[in-house]
Amino acid sequence: MILPIAEYTVKENIRGKIFYILLMFILVMVGAALVFSSLSPDTEARVITDIGLACIELFSFMAGIFAAVNLVLQEIENRTIYLLMTRPLHRWEYILGRYLGVLVILFINILLMLSVLVLLLKFASNWQWDAMLFWSVITIFFKLIIIVSVALTASLVFTSTVTAIAFSFMVWIIGHFSNELRILSDKVTAPVTKVFLSALYYLVPNFQYLNLKDKLYIPEVMPMHIIALVLLYSLVYTAIVLFIGNLLFSRKEF
Amino acid sequence: MLAVKIENVTKIYKKRYLLKTKQSIGVKDLNLEINEGETFGLLGLNGAGKTTTIKLLLGLLRPDSGNCFIYGHKVPARAASDLVGYLPESPYFYRYLTAQEIIDFYGKVSGVPDRVRGEKIEEILELVNLTANRHKRLSEFSKGMLQRVGIAQALIHDPKVLFFDELITGLDPVGITEMRALILRLKERKKTIILSSHIISEVVKVCDRVGIIVEGKLARIVNLADLTSKGDELEQIFLKLVMPAEVAA
Numbered sequence: 001m002i003l004p005i006a007e008y009t010v011k012e013n014i015r016g017k018i019f020y021i022l023l024m025f026i027l028v029m030v031g032a033a034l035v036f037s038s039l040s041p042d043t044e045a046r047v048i049t050d051i052g053l054a055c056i057e058l059f060s061f062m063a064g065i066f067a068a069v070n071l072v073l074q075e076i077e078n079r080t081i082y083l084l085m086t087r088p089l090h091r092w093e094y095i096l097g098r099y100l101g102v103l104v105i106l107f108i109n110i111l112l113m114l115s116v117l118v119l120l121l122k123f124a125s126n127w128q129w130d131a132m133l134f135w136s137v138i139t140i141f142f143k144l145i146i147i148v149s150v151a152l153t154a155s156l157v158f159t160s161t162v163t164a165i166a167f168s169f170m171v172w173i174i175g176h177f178s179n180e181l182r183i184l185s186d187k188v189t190a191p192v193t194k195v196f197l198s199a200l201y202y203l204v205p206n207f208q209y210l211n212l213k214d215k216l217y218i219p220e221v222m223p224m225h226i227i228a229l230v231l232l233y234s235l236v237y238t239a240i241v242l243f244i245g246n247l248l249f250s251r252k253e254f
Numbered sequence: 255m256l257a258v259k260i261e262n263v264t265k266i267y268k269k270r271y272l273l274k275t276k277q278s279i280g281v282k283d284l285n286l287e288i289n290e291g292e293t294f295g296l297l298g299l300n301g302a303g304k305t306t307t308i309k310l311l312l313g314l315l316r317p318d319s320g321n322c323f324i325y326g327h328k329v330p331a332r333a334a335s336d337l338v339g340y341l342p343e344s345p346y347f348y349r350y351l352t353a354q355e356i357i358d359f360y361g362k363v364s365g366v367p368d369r370v371r372g373e374k375i376e377e378i379l380e381l382v383n384l385t386a387n388r389h390k391r392l393s394e395f396s397k398g399m400l401q402r403v404g405i406a407q408a409l410i411h412d413p414k415v416l417f418f419d420e421l422i423t424g425l426d427p428v429g430i431t432e433m434r435a436l437i438l439r440l441k442e443r444k445k446t447i448i449l450s451s452h453i454i455s456e457v458v459k460v461c462d463r464v465g466i467i468v469e470g471k472l473a474r475i476v477n478l479a480d481l482t483s484k485g486d487e488l489e490q491i492f493l494k495l496v497m498p499a500e501v502a503a
Contacts, residue, residue, distance in 0.1 A: 006360035015350035078346035083407060086312045087363045088335040254314040 001089050002097040006027060009101020013067055018105055021059045025113045033124045040126035049133060052117035055191045056110060057140045064106050064144050068151035071098045074247070084254055099242060106144050108211060129245050135212040135222060142210045142234045147172055149238040150205070153245030156252070167252060168199040171204055172205055178206035205237050256326075257415050257446040258288040258311060263320035265306055275335030279470040280306035283492070286465060286472060288448060290414070293441055295457040296450040298467035298487075299496055304450035305343070307467065310338055311448070317368050324415060328378030336365075343420040347403060349393035353384050356392065357406050364411035374410060382406045382436065405436060416440065418449040422456055434459055454492055458485050468495050 032051045036044050072095075075081040084094060097098060114137050121127035150171050154164040174181070185197035210233070215226050265280035280304040294303040309315040311322050313330030327334040339496070347356055357378060361371045379385045382402040385387045392400060408416055418437075423428045437460045440447060449458050457464055464476045473495045481487040 001363055001365070004359060008359050011351065011355070012348055079346075080344045080347060081340045082309075082312075082314060082340060083345065083360065084363060085314055086335060086338060086340045086413075088332045088365055089363050178437055231494070252307070253316060 001093040002100065005084075005089075005094055005097025006101040006104065009071070009098050011104045013102070018063055018067065018108065019112070020062050021109060022116070025055055029116060029120050033120055033133055037108050038157075039123070041127075045121055045125040045127040047076060047116070048121055049127075052120070052245075053133070053136050053140070056113045056117070056137065057143075058141060059109055059113070059148065059215050060106055061142055062110060063100055064102065065151040065165055065168045065172075067102045067105065068099075068148045069153070069155045069168070070159050071102065071152060073155050075236075076254065078106055081107065085254055091250045095152070095242065095246050095249055103145065104147050106148070107141065110141060110144075124130045131222070132213050139210050139212045139245050142212075142230060143175075143207050145234045146205045146207075146210075146237050146241070147175075149241040149245070153241050153248070156248045172207075174200060174204045175207040180206065180209050206233075209233060255290045256287055257290045257292070257324070258286070258448065259323040260284050260286040260295075260307070260311065261323070263310060263317045264308060265317050266316055266354065270292070278474075279303075280315070281283060281310070281470045284470075284472055286475075288446060288463075290446055291436065291441075291444045291451070292463065293447040293461045295461035295464040297452065297454065297457055297464050297492060298450075299452060302385055302467045302496075303418055303470040304452075304467055306470070308419055308448065309365060312338060312417060335409070336415060337414045337417070339411070339413035340417045341401075341404040341408045341419065341421065343423060345404060347392050347400060352389050352391050353379070353395070353403050353406070354388040357410055361410040362405040362482045366411050368386060373411070378406045378409050380474060381409070381439065381493070396429075397434060398425055401425065401429065401433065403434070405433075409440075412444055413445075415446045415448070418447065420451060421449055422451065422453065428458065454489050458488055464488065466492055466495050 029048070029052055032048055033044075036047045039047065039194075050168040066231075075084070084090070118133075135226070147168060151164060155161070155168045156168065157162045181197055181201045181204075184202055185194055188194050188197065210230050212222065212226070214231060215222065263284040264282050266276045267280050284303075284307065286307075286341050288424045295309060298304045305401075310317055311324065311329060313322075313334065316330075322329040324334040325335050327337070353361070354375060354413060357375050358371065361374060361417075366374055376385075379388055384399065384402055384406065385393070387399065388494065392403065395403065406417075408418075421437075422433050425433065434456065437447060437449070441460070449457075449461070460479060461478060466473045466476065474491065476488060476491060478488070
């Protein structure tokens with residue numbers, strides 16, 4: 001039953017024009033290529049790569065949390081949730097199907113944006129494929145695996161789109177400063193602040209840990225055990241968050 | 255054979271605010287039995303407890319006390335879900351899907367096997383008179399057509415019991431006539447139908463029995479075969495039950 005729900009989510013998002021994000025991405029990237037065309041080819045390629053990766057991450061993050069937060073809330077508002085919850089369907093199947101559907105959409109979106117970036121780099125400069133770009137995109141996808149589950153569960157906790165989006169945004173920001181959070185919690189002496197910062201450090205996902213491109217060794221080979229650890233971290237964190245989300249959803253009345 | 259049974263069911267809604275909890279009665283000490291093949295109307299004013307009763311039978315709400323059964327299966331249960339079809343009041347279907355796509359989707363999540371689903375969709379589209387518009391997106395549909403899509407999704411897995419909540423609310427006279435004809439066709443197929451409404455004139459045209467709900471309590475069950483002038487008599491009974499004596503006078 002998970003597959004039809006995921007398929008419906010993909011269809012719903014495609015027809016809901018989620019790929020307009022791709023157009024926005026193309027516009028930004030072409031603009032960037034024009035603005036930085038006066039730089040030397042190597043510098044231009046580096047700048048375009050950086051802007052491209054930042055845009056892929058930002059646009060995918062925005063599309064991901066908006067889609068995830070609205071998955072269940074919109075269906076409650078439209079009353080179509082009644083039609084699904086009265087079917088011979090487990091509630092966890094519904095949650096997992098919706099979650100996977102959003103991930104599929106984001107994956108396609110990222111692939112398309114990456115293709116645009118590669119094409120642009122090829123045309124704009126004498127750029128050669130490098131592993132850093134690949135691992136940077138993989139890192140973005142790992143982060144999305146986690147944040148989409150957080151946004152989905154937040155929507156079930158807060159039952160408010162705005163609050164759930166704000167919460168996910170906060171988690172996203174804090175997750176990028178996990179190491180700083182650790183240092184800070186070591187340095188502060190006030191017990192309450194120490195406990196608070198430590199709790200944040202352990203509860204919020206550590207996105208710095210997922211940064212695969214920093215773990216790339218010369219000559220551009222990614223050690224398998226690092227990929228396995230990062231994958232394991234993302235999946236375990238996601239599984240726990242979705243488990244909590246499902247627990248809340250299974251107790252929900254409509 | 256009993257299709258539906260409600261046994262001493264009470265549901266209290268609790269709305270939690272920061273410092274206090276507000277309670278309101280959904281239904282109280284409700285007992286009801288509906289036979290297989292019967293068309294049963296739940297009649298009541300807005301907020302009387304009609305939708306609550308239906309939601310309790312579907313497992314969308316959990317009772318505070320008592321139990322609900324569908325063909326002997328205690329709700330909520332997968333076995334009970336297999337046997338029911340539901341159309342809520344004015345659902346907003348995803349507008350970018352076509353009629354066929356949406357019915358196919360609900361068929362899949364209801365566990366209708368691939369090999370028979372296509373055939374089943376054909377049959378249902380024919381029944382609700384949507385064959386010609388099967389590839390149109392729902393955004394192009396009128397309210398009456400959307401209601402027919404709603405019925406189609408409720409029928410795709412061939413359930414024995416159908417729940418229709420305020421089926422004709424907001425429909426024009428043509429839509430109302432279509433819905434009535436559809437219910438009568440489903441009756442011929444021996445489906446058990448439970449429909450809620452506050453429009454007495456429509457209820458008497460399709461129902462065998464009517465339960466009048468007043469402030470969460472089942473005030474009376476009327477067998478329509480026992481009434482001579484169905485509409486007028488039922489209206490009198492209904493008004494006596496829902497209006498305070500002094501207002502009625």
